[in-house]
Amino acid sequence: MHDHNEPDAEIDHGKTGRPPMQPRAKATREGILEVSATLFSKTGYAGTSINDILAISQSTKGAMYFHFSKKESIAREMLRRWSDAVTETVGKATATGQPADRQVLMIYRELARRTANEAIIRAGLVLSVDQSLNDAHATYEAWTEALTPIVVDAIRSGTLDCAESMSRLADTLCAGFVGAVKVSASLGENDTITRRVDDLLMMWRGTDPAAVRMIEGATL
Numbered sequence: 001m002h003d004h005n006e007p008d009a010e011i012d013h014g015k016t017g018r019p020p021m022q023p024r025a026k027a028t029r030e031g032i033l034e035v036s037a038t039l040f041s042k043t044g045y046a047g048t049s050i051n052d053i054l055a056i057s058q059s060t061k062g063a064m065y066f067h068f069s070k071k072e073s074i075a076r077e078m079l080r081r082w083s084d085a086v087t088e089t090v091g092k093a094t095a096t097g098q099p100a101d102r103q104v105l106m107i108y109r110e111l112a113r114r115t116a117n118e119a120i121i122r123a124g125l126v127l128s129v130d131q132s133l134n135d136a137h138a139t140y141e142a143w144t145e146a147l148t149p150i151v152v153d154a155i156r157s158g159t160l161d162c163a164e165s166m167s168r169l170a171d172t173l174c175a176g177f178v179g180a181v182k183v184s185a186s187l188g189e190n191d192t193i194t195r196r197v198d199d200l201l202m203m204w205r206g207t208d209p210a211a212v213r214m215i216e217g218a219t220l
Contacts, residue, residue, distance in 0.1 A: 029067045030120075032057050036074045037123035041185050045075055046132040072134075075127050079139045082124025085114055086143050090150075100153035105201055107147070108177060112197035115181050116190050122181060129178055140178075144171045176200045 035057040039048040050071050054064060068074045089110045093103040115122040127133055128140040148170040155169070180196035 025066075028059060028063050032059055032064060032067060033074065033077060033120050037078065037119040040075070040078075040123050040127065041119070044132070045071075045127060045130050075130075075133055075136070078120055078124035078127055079136060080124070081121050082128060083139050083142065085111065085118075085121050085124075086146060089114075090146050094150070100150050100157060101205070103150050104147070104154060104173070104204070107150070108173070108197055108201060109194070111177065112180075112194045116184075116193040122185060122190070125178060125181055126185070140174070144174045147174060173200070173204060176203075 032053065036048070036053050039052055039056065043052075048071070050064065053059075053071075053074070054061065057064075068077070089107050092110070093106040096103065096106065098106070115125055124139075128136050128143070130136055151170040151173065177197060177200065180200055181193055184190055184193045184196055
């Protein structure tokens with residue numbers, strides 16, 4: 001799953017034919033992304049400037065523009081990281097061959113773990129629903145499209161009795177996930193993301209949170 005509106009040159013100048021980045025350059029690039037992720041979470045994409053990022057990251061303008069041509073390029077890299085996380089997680093879950101409803105649990109639990117622990121991926125998720133960032137919604141839509149076949153399989157297998165809302169349920173689950181992450185992040189409680197997502201899965205399965213957590217094998 002990728003945002004195909006994103007030019008490679010805007011997210012990694014190393015892809016333009018320059019030699020591979022050295023460890024120090026990679027560390028600088030990741031540092032810029034980490035600082036940006038924190039600022040985007042606190043003040044939003046529109047409320048964060050390049051100067052804000054430079055002030056906290058202590059990078060020079062030259063280093064900044066070596067890696068990212070503009071602020072949008074930073075956001076696009078975060079969206080790509082989130083997109084890659086979704087693709088990887090969905091692929092791992094489907095490869096288990098487990099029933100569809102269990103695959104959904106696996107996917108959401110793993111994504112909850114990663115958004116709780118990885119600021120850049122968490123920022124990518126939040127940016128996917130940011131209206132101030134052009135075309136970011138394509139990343140969100142690709143996520144829901146990746147989940148829809150699995151959710152539909154769960155419904156058709158009889159796990160869920162919601163045939164009338166079949167086409168909407170994957171989107172609703174993704175929207176609920178975004179809400180859980182955004183609330184946790186805004187309160188400075190990233191450690192509660194996994195609990196909030198388990199509660200979301202509780203509502204999906206119609207069971208209590210403890211029962212959802214005890215389902216054996218539903219973790220990647």
